[in-house]
Amino acid sequence: MKVEKAIIKNFMPFYKEVPVDLQTNSDSPLILMGAKNDRGKTAFFTAMRFCLYGFEGGNTLKSEKRRQAINRKAAVEGLDEASVTLEFSHNQNIYEIERVIEFDQVDDPDDRNWKSCHVTVKKPSVSEGKEIVINQAPNEDPAKKYNRFINGILPESASDFFFFDGEELDRYAGSYNDSEADVRTAIETVLGIREIQNAIQDLRDEGKDYYQDEWKDKAEDVEELQDLSEDISSVQSDIEAKKTEKDSAQTELRQKEKRRHQIGDELAEASGVATKQDRVNEIAEEIGDSAQDDSLKGKLDEKRGARRELHSRLGPLMIGIGAKHGVENYDVSIVSGMEDTIEYLLDRDDCLCGADIDEDAEETLENTLEKLRKDEMSTISELQGFASDHLECLTSGDYPENLNVSQAKSEYVSIQEDIEGLAEDINDLEDEKETLEEEIEEATVTAEEAESLQETKETLDEEIGGLKNTIETLDEDLEELEEKKRKLEQTVNSMEAADEEEQRYRTLMKLSDECADAWEKIRDRYVETQRESVEKHASNIFQELTNKNDVYEGLTISKDYKLDVKTISGNRDIEEQNPSKGARQIIAYSFIAGLNKFTAREAPVIIDTPIGRLDPEHKQNLIEYFPNFRDQVVILYQPGELDEEDIKQMGDNISSHLEIHQRENDPESSEVSSIESETDLKRVLAK
Amino acid sequence: MSTTTSRRLKTARFDIYRSMVLRTARKDDNVEITDESNYQFDTNYELFTAGLVIGFLRDDPRTESKGSYSQDFIQVNRVGGSSENEYREGIEFIYKLIELEHSDDNPDDSELWELALQYADAGVEALNQDISLKGEFDLLAFIDEADQKWEDRLEDVLISE
Known part of the structure; x- marks a missing residue:
């Protein structure tokens, strides 16, 4: 991250919009910003941190800090909002972070209070203007987008090694006390170790555990799959049993239908026999005998009698x-x-x-x-x-038939024809009767048998009906079972990869674990390497900055990032060595410089009150070193810390020299302007 | 003129009567009647009358019957019952013709009746033979024969004298 511009608006002593150009180039990494006490130097420093991270502390403290950050005059005038905007480049992208505190107008500036606050991140749009990529209220879950965004640039925990007060640096050169874990975390973050550690943790927690969870799920799926397979087998067995039952029923049905068909034929034959017998009886009745006048034989006999009378005559x-x-x-x-x-x-x-x-x-x-x-x-x-x-x-x-010869002849012819006709009819009928009787004789079914067959047929009809119902029920059962099986198979098909997935997750889980182990080794190695590098560089810088080169040979950094001083008489921890405040400050500068040399982060260094209590020799050594800190170093100094010689010494390393001063005719407000003249310089340097 | 009381219907071909006359067949214990239609005549005198006219018309008496009559049927005056009837009248008519035909010879009644009996047996034989040949009783054929022969036969009897 390289800051291009800061715009401070209605924030602390900065009334209305105060733009601050912070551009540097590689040959001139320094920006000097001088201000007398209570003019806004620390406010500017606070504004930088506020923009990136908001205020520290609990809700009450944060709330109070927000309220106090509102410019009093702006609150009275009802200018609605206080904000800090940073325009910066990072990884060849340009971003703009704007953090805003909204407030209502108040009559009494001490009654000012914040209404809401939010932070937005913008970047140039592909078309024109800027587009908001993140817009987050501060009370939202910190794990949200903005936190991920800023942690990818400069995590807050690491910011202490980039934005620091020179007078408080000695805390890095002593015991970390209660906050040593935080310091260690900060150091590891600066060195990029934290990312490795996070990656390891992620591999453990997110990776292995994730894959383990997935594996467990899939293992459960496999178990479920096995259960489903057993269910399918069971359903298949049921289907086979039902099919066997259906086959048996169908075979029985076919046999019974065949038998019923046979009986039908036999009954049809019996029916034919009955019909024939009826015809035989009818014929017999029609033919009759001589005693029956209406029968053919009776008529024939009658005619024969008449003929015999004619014969007799x-x-x-x-x-x-x-x-x-x-x-x-x-x-x-x-x-x-x-x-x-x-x-x-x-x-x-x-x-x-x-x-x-x-x-x-x-x-x-x-x-x-x-x-x-x-x-x-x-x-x-x-x-x-x-x-x-x-x-x-x-x-x-x-004689009743007394006829003359002519009449008798006619009568005889008529009678003879009648006799022949009747005889022929009788013969035909008798032939038919004989044929029928032969057929009846040849028939295999008797009337009793027909009755028995009819009963058998009725029984078969009932049994066939029952079998059809059974088959229908079996078909329904089969349909249900097939549907059940189909659904189970669909489920199984959808879970078919479960076993494979389970294996894959098992492999991934193992791989994740192995990867975490490998990264732990890498981290240990990296930590050691970084520690040695930082230690070496910090030692070199320490030797550049210290005024006791004859005593101090360098610094050692323990695995816990505790600093020891390497002296000609041996290594001692800071407390044992008990150097002066200035010496502690130099030790801290050395350490921070070492860290910045090997940091994985790219960020400006903003130093408030850089010189503090340093003696002239330490000061001189430090001023010489400032340009080497980072590509962008903002030095917020107060009168007395630097003099014209110091400014001159930094010379071409300075990109711009700014002054925070009282706004004209407004003693409670400050603004930032560039130092353009010797007069301005003298004024800002003056004690 | 002879009296009718002495004239009796008789035949030498009773076998034929037995096969053609129903009542005669019924009286014969040796005969089982299966079909009455097989018998063309009901009584003997009916067959006798038919035989008489056929024999007279053909004028071919069965002379061998003489002395061999096996069965008397009935007297002429009792044929057909007490009242006059076509059989009795018919027999008398033929008999008169026989009498006329043979009047020049002055035969007695018995001779004339003998001739009538022979005519009757000849006719019965002819009738039986015709049935045997044709397999049936051809009544119309005999009537046609009568139509054809009567005129000549009457001329023979009445005019030739």
Whole structure:
């Protein structure tokens, strides 16, 4: 850190904004700032520390210090805030830290009080202007950003070796007393040992412990993974058991369905048999027997009876034909009338036709008359009588079917057709019946068996229903188990790396531990090296600064950073050697210079009251050494500490020479200005 | 003129009657009737009448029947019961024709009746033979035969004299 500029505003004696240019160059590292007592030299020193770290102490002390830091006049005028701003470069970055104390206007300056305070860190924006990178109220957790930020530049614990009061330096050259742990910590921080120690601690606490925690977590994960694997195995076993159960149920279901199908076929066959039997019975009823008039056989018999009657009447019918022929062609009455006619003609001379009846004709007539008068004629007449009687019997006798021949023939044809039709029907039906009966005979299922089969089928239906329900339930169980397994496997998959992670954390934990061990060795070695380097450099500087080179041979630094004085008669601790205040101050300067030579920090050295009680020889030696302290050394002196010769001696090593003085016409306020003239110089140097 | 009382229906082919007449078959203990339709006639006189007319029309009497009649059926005047009927009248009509046909020979009644019996047996045989040949009773064929033969047969009997 190299400070470029400080702006002090309404802070302590500095009223309104007081800018202080603190730029130096490598050839001129010194900035001298002279001031008479009570003009603001210590206030400036305090302002620098305040800006970087705030006030030290508990809340009450801090609060009081903030209140006192508010410029009285600004409080009365209600200028709202007191602040210190430092612009500095660090690691090639430019930062601006501004720490502000806000306050309300008061009538009585002694009533001033702070309202709030905060610190901000800005840096140049990539566009233009500045951007706030940190904005933190002081009461916030100190582990917050700002603390990390400032600790990365110059930790407060190390700042005592950069911002110090020369008159109080002897505390580093004596016993550290109660604060020795703090001093040691400060020294280690300055030397960068603290970082190593912190790294070791981090490796122990943050690293190893972190990895150990992670390892434990992963170990728990591994344990959980094992439990999950066992759960999956258990679920898988359940699934297999359920599948086996389902397979058995399905096999049983298939068997029962097959059996039911067979029974269905058998019942269908039985149903067919019943239907056939019904048809057989129907046919039998339809065919019937002769006693049943409505049956085919009854009708057939009836027709056959009718036919037999016609058969029986064959003779009369055939005779009837002859009788009819005889009646129609041979008229007996004509024959009988002929006798009368012949007798009539025999009494006449001529015939009815007019012809003459001669003797021959008369003889013929007489012969015919004689023949007619014989018995034969009566026989013919008798024949005709039988013929007529017969014909009458044929058509009007006692027989219900008395018919003439023509009617009988038609009737016979009709009857014959009926008989043939009926016989054919009966034959067809009997054939059908016979076929059905054969099929029934061949059928394997009886009615009793069909009934038994029906009962078996109903039982099977119930069992099949039950099995289907069982399978459905098993399917649901399987689905649930598969889902459970899937979720477990998902969990396991997500934890699959747990074992690997556990191994990795175990390795990291071990590595972290080994790393910490290694860093401890490095630290021990580094501490020793640094201690030796600091000791050597501090001894050299001590020999440059001391005025008793004949007695003092140098300084030794113990592992606890306690200083011993190496004298010609041996090494002695400070208390035993009991040097003068001035000598102690020189020893401290030497030590601080040694530390600054090997510090891991880059920061300006600001020395308040640098000369103090030093004698002229020590003073001269120190003034010669100041430019070698750091790249930027701000020396806040008071009149009497330096004279014109001293200023001249520092010569080109001075970048700027400033004066803190009373603000014009304002005895309670101070301001800073550059010493431009001999007059100014004389004034500031004047005792 | 002979009386009808002496004329009795009889046959020398009772075997045929037994196979064609239902009542006759029923009286025979040796015959088991399985189907009544196999019997074309109910009574003997019915078959006799049919045989008589067939035999007369064919004018081919079965002369060998003479002296070998095994069975008397019934007297002509009792055929068909007490009242006149077509069988009795039919038999008388044929008989008269036989009488007329043979009047020149002055045969007695028994000779004429013998001829009638022979006509009847001849007709019954013809009927039986026809059934055997055809496998059925062809009533219409016999009626057709009657239609064809009666005119000539009557002329033979009545005009030729």
